[in-house]
Amino acid sequence: MDADILSIGTEVACGAVVNTNAAWLSQKLIELGVTPRRQVTVADRLSDVREEIERSAASVGLLMITGGLGPTRDDPTREALAAALGQPLEPDEAAAERIRAFFREIGRPMSESNLRQALIPRGCRVLENLWGTAPGIRAELGRAVVYALPGVPREMREMFTRSVEADVRARGKGSAVAVRVLRTYGLGESVIGERLSNLMAADRNPSVGTQASEGLISVRIVGRGASPAEAKRLVDEDAAQVRTMLGDSVFGEGDEALDAAVGRLLAGVGRTVAVAESCTGGLIAKSLTDVPGSSAYFVRGYVVYSNESKVELLGVGPALIESHGAVSEQVAEAMAVGCRDRACSDYALSVTGIAGPSGGTPDKPVGLVYIGLADGTGCTVRRMTFGGHLDRQAIRDRACKTALDLLRRRLLS
Amino acid sequence: MDADILSIGTEVACGAVVNTNAAWLSQKLIELGVTPRRQVTVADRLSDVREEIERSAASVGLLMITGGLGPTRDDPTREALAAALGQPLEPDEAAAERIRAFFREIGRPMSESNLRQALIPRGCRVLENLWGTAPGIRAELGRAVVYALPGVPREMREMFTRSVEADVRARGKGSAVAVRVLRTYGLGESVIGERLSNLMAADRNPSVGTQASEGLISVRIVGRGASPAEAKRLVDEDAAQVRTMLGDSVFGEGDEALDAAVGRLLAGVGRTVAVAESCTGGLIAKSLTDVPGSSAYFVRGYVVYSNESKVELLGVGPALIESHGAVSEQVAEAMAVGCRDRACSDYALSVTGIAGPSGGTPDKPVGLVYIGLADGTGCTVRRMTFGGHLDRQAIRDRACKTALDLLRRRLLS
Numbered sequence: 015m016d017a018d019i020l021s022i023g024t025e026v027a028c029g030a031v032v033n034t035n036a037a038w039l040s041q042k043l044i045e046l047g048v049t050p051r052r053q054v055t056v057a058d059r060l061s062d063v064r065e066e067i068e069r070s071a072a073s074v075g076l077l078m079i080t081g082g083l084g085p086t087r088d089d090p091t092r093e094a095l096a097a098a099l100g101q102p103l104e105p106d107e108a109a110a111e112r113i114r115a116f117f118r119e120i121g122r123p124m125s126e127s128n129l130r131q132a133l134i135p136r137g138c139r140v141l142e143n144l145w146g147t148a149p150g151i152r153a154e155l156g157r158a159v160v161y162a163l164p165g166v167p168r169e170m171r172e173m174f175t176r177s178v179e180a181d182v183r184a185r186g187k188g189s190a191v192a193v194r195v196l197r198t199y200g201l202g203e204s205v206i207g208e209r210l211s212n213l214m215a216a217d218r219n220p221s222v223g224t225q226a227s228e229g230l231i232s233v234r235i236v237g238r239g240a241s242p243a244e245a246k247r248l249v250d251e252d253a254a255q256v257r258t259m260l261g262d263s264v265f266g267e268g269d270e271a272l273d274a275a276v277g278r279l280l281a282g283v284g285r286t287v288a289v290a291e292s293c294t295g296g297l298i299a300k301s302l303t304d305v306p307g308s309s310a311y312f313v314r315g316y317v318v319y320s321n322e323s324k325v326e327l328l329g330v331g332p333a334l335i336e337s338h339g340a341v342s343e344q345v346a347e348a349m350a351v352g353c354r355d356r357a358c359s360d361y362a363l364s365v366t367g368i369a370g371p372s373g374g375t376p377d378k379p380v381g382l383v384y385i386g387l388a389d390g391t392g393c394t395v396r397r398m399t400f401g402g403h404l405d406r407q408a409i410r411d412r413a414c415k416t417a418l419d420l421l422r423r424r425l426l427s
Numbered sequence: 428m429d430a431d432i433l434s435i436g437t438e439v440a441c442g443a444v445v446n447t448n449a450a451w452l453s454q455k456l457i458e459l460g461v462t463p464r465r466q467v468t469v470a471d472r473l474s475d476v477r478e479e480i481e482r483s484a485a486s487v488g489l490l491m492i493t494g495g496l497g498p499t500r501d502d503p504t505r506e507a508l509a510a511a512l513g514q515p516l517e518p519d520e521a522a523a524e525r526i527r528a529f530f531r532e533i534g535r536p537m538s539e540s541n542l543r544q545a546l547i548p549r550g551c552r553v554l555e556n557l558w559g560t561a562p563g564i565r566a567e568l569g570r571a572v573v574y575a576l577p578g579v580p581r582e583m584r585e586m587f588t589r590s591v592e593a594d595v596r597a598r599g600k601g602s603a604v605a606v607r608v609l610r611t612y613g614l615g616e617s618v619i620g621e622r623l624s625n626l627m628a629a630d631r632n633p634s635v636g637t638q639a640s641e642g643l644i645s646v647r648i649v650g651r652g653a654s655p656a657e658a659k660r661l662v663d664e665d666a667a668q669v670r671t672m673l674g675d676s677v678f679g680e681g682d683e684a685l686d687a688a689v690g691r692l693l694a695g696v697g698r699t700v701a702v703a704e705s706c707t708g709g710l711i712a713k714s715l716t717d718v719p720g721s722s723a724y725f726v727r728g729y730v731v732y733s734n735e736s737k738v739e740l741l742g743v744g745p746a747l748i749e750s751h752g753a754v755s756e757q758v759a760e761a762m763a764v765g766c767r768d769r770a771c772s773d774y775a776l777s778v779t780g781i782a783g784p785s786g787g788t789p790d791k792p793v794g795l796v797y798i799g800l801a802d803g804t805g806c807t808v809r810r811m812t813f814g815g816h817l818d819r820q821a822i823r824d825r826a827c828k829t830a831l832d833l834l835r836r837r838l839l840s
Binding site for chain 1: 440467725730785
């Protein structure tokens with residue numbers, strides 16, 4: 015079965031927002047055995063939206079629409095879909111009540127315009143939105159099934175997973191598809207490409223590809239078979255080979271983040287960690303506490319941006335800072351050791367560096383970062399140079415990931 | 428003049444790559460006075476590409492194509508464009524020679540298939556590619572001008588800037604375009620929609636639209652005029668009206684983040700801030716230090732995830748935690764006051780709450796967050812309930828933004 019993906023929104027059509035919804039939906043459809051044929055984006059203009067709906071419904075079996083379901087006058091999806099169907103819009107009382115309940119719960123007054131979101135073309139099914147006010151709509155137009163989902167990625171993904179996926183899977187049957195994604199940190203994409211070159215040959219089944227994003231390289235394995243079991247077996251065989259070839263650099267699967275992988279290992283052995291951050295400014299603590307249940311192993315964090323706070327909160331010697339500078343191996347070590355002592359944790363991570371864009375010197379350029387890891391056996395410090403091609407956010411991001419990866423490999427060893 | 432943007436590539440159509448080219452081109456076209464009407468993405472299938480080219484050429488004045496110009500047989504753009512034009516493909520000797528020179532320069536052998544990239548539909552103009560082997564093509568089809576550019580973003584942007592922009596600007600003349608984006612926090616999208624309903628009427632010039640993203644609402648104003656000065660005047664008038672109608676909820680313009688707006692205000696009055704975070708786990712410190720130069724006003728942060736750390740690091744009374752619970756107005760106040768005392772800062776923000784997904788009770792449900800703001804005059808605490816429709820990440824995000832917004836409004840008053 016073929017599918018079109020239609021994204022509605024002036025902000026996307028004007029380029030103010032990059033369209034991540036279409037990429038996410040395309041990947042999901044492929045996993046469900048559906049072939050994405052076209053992604054189309056149009057602005058909030060009723061006639062354009064209607065034209066695209068009618069064109070897609072005449073040529074594909076599945077049309078996924080995102081966006082244009084908001085409460086304001088410039089949100090055209092409901093009207094366009096109703097016009098294409100030749101049906102009137104009617105208020106759905108259950109949907110209206112959920113919108114009223116939503117506003118009661120968050121304690122904010124509801125404006126009457128919000129009830130526009132409960133208008134549904136006659137004969138269509140309403141899809142409940144657990145995370146927002148815009149309900150989704152399921153319609154049948156010609157030979158196509160049409161789903162209209164919210165444009166907010168979080169709401170769209172939740173609604174797709176809960177209310178759309180099973181239906182699409184049933185329609186996509188015929189060839190089974192299995193997908194596994196292995197997540198790695200520490201090897202470059204070209205090194206991975208060389209090690210996996212046999213698996214990455216064109217027209218091979220499964221197909222194996224790499225994708226780099228913010229320093230992480232994902233290896234994506236997509237296998238097809240006559241049955242789900244066969245597709246899964248092919249993908250599992252490749253995944254085992256990839257794990258052998260990449261070793262400890264594989265930290266997780268699917269969409270597991272590095273912080274979640276570290277948390278899983280810490281929780282597994284019942285150990286705790288504390289962090290002392292200068293240039294990452296709270297990013298490592300934030301990452302570790304992104305994970306539900308992280309209070310089991312995350313004890314506390316110190317954001318010690320100033321020299322005084324390094325001295326006061328961690329007991330770093332003022333003379334040490336004076337003689338080596340705040341960005342130095344010695345200070346990173348004193349931060350990690352002082353942090354572990356004060357927090358009474360099993361491990362402590364420290365980061366001190368120059369995130370830029372200013373503050374660099376010939377000796378200590380922007381991107382220079384020292385990362386300390388203290389445990390019961392002592393402290394190791396790693397010197398990294400992230401400069402040159404990375405900006406402030408990316409330098410902070412890589413420093414955080416390198417620190418987490420240092421702890422991860424220590425926990426594995 | 429209207430334009431369509433056509434992206435060619437199986438990797439984009441399958442969602443393995445997010446389409447940033449379309450967003451970039453849309454923004455460029457708007458700046459040049461051209462209205463992007465549709466963004467379309469199709470896989471490397473000749474018939475689909477030809478169909479999209481013919482459809483767009485029949486309805487818009489400008490068609491921008493990216494991708495599908497590679498050396499392999501599955502790169503369909505040259506063939507599809509030639510078929511749509513009804514012209515044969517012919518080798519362009521100058522383009523072929525540049526491809527040979529490219530390979531000589533990087534010292535790698537050239538395969539004969541690379542010369543496919545020098546095939547150009549008869550009567551078209553070749554656009555030189557300074558950063559890769561695929562030349563671009565300029566064609567005229569019906570009433571439309573068609574540009575085919577490489578899919579590699581770096582090559583595409585360079586070629587657009589050097590070989591396309593001036594021509595498009597000349598064609599886009601007659602109408603000049605100006606854009607302003609006002610960023611707000613604290614009002615719901617529907618409330619803003621009602622207050623701005625006159626400005627948001629369909630087919631008005633300027634067009635005014637809203638866009639919600641992670642709790643922030645942006646108001647986008649796009650104006651057209653006979654001259655750049657007229658377009659700017661129209662947009663400025665609307666922006667002034669929007670600011671009047673939304674008041675202090677407007678925190679910045681363009682892509683300014685809330686943390687940067689707070690930093691700008693702090694730096695402007697020479698004040699400092701420290702933070703004490705429980706459920707946000709370092710997110711507020713991380714946000715404030717995202718901003719270059721934040722060391723001028725950000726003093727330090729405490730990530731006090733455990734009760735012990737609240738007591739030890741901030742001096743929160745154990746009896747207070749015992750009697751009211753760690754998530755309470757009293758503890759939020761003690762955290763903020765203790766943080767300000769210890770950090771010797773002008774302001775201190777504190778957050779304690781239940782980010783979930785577990786840990787909620789009927790009395791204190793997931794999403795309950797207390798936010799404290801201490802300054803020389805005392806401490807105020809705000810109680811928020813973000814529960815129900817938000818997940819852990821979103822609850823933490825909204826708690827962080829609400830805290831920053833609380834400080835921002837204090838700084839304005």
